[in-house]
Amino acid sequence: TAIEQLNTETPISYKLNQNYPTPFNPVTTIRFEISKQSLTELKIFDITGKQIQVLLKEELLPGVFEVKFDASDLSSGVYFYKLTVTTAKEVYTETKKALLIK
Secondary structure, three states, X not given: OOEEEEEOOOOOOOEEOOOEOOOEOOXXXXXXXXXXXEEEEEEEEOOXXXXXXXXXXXXXXXXXXXXXXEOOOOOOEEEEEEXXXXXXXXXXXXXXXXXXXX
């Protein structure tokens, strides 16, 4: 999975945006913002809470990022994507829903 940094301006907070397009088939883009250098994880879960895929797990500098999620091998349904950002002093987590229609 490729991550693309859209800019290096420091956002004022952490943010996970709604994926687009939505619903999607079979590829969608997930955009997020991080305000501090941190260990950043982006994971995909199915409706039962089972982890399906780890899209990202790396140390990132502040900025705005996009990750493509290719669900070609998954069946239609509701999936969740979870952003976890960990610094020495805090942990930020946000989860959003994505709808795959084939």
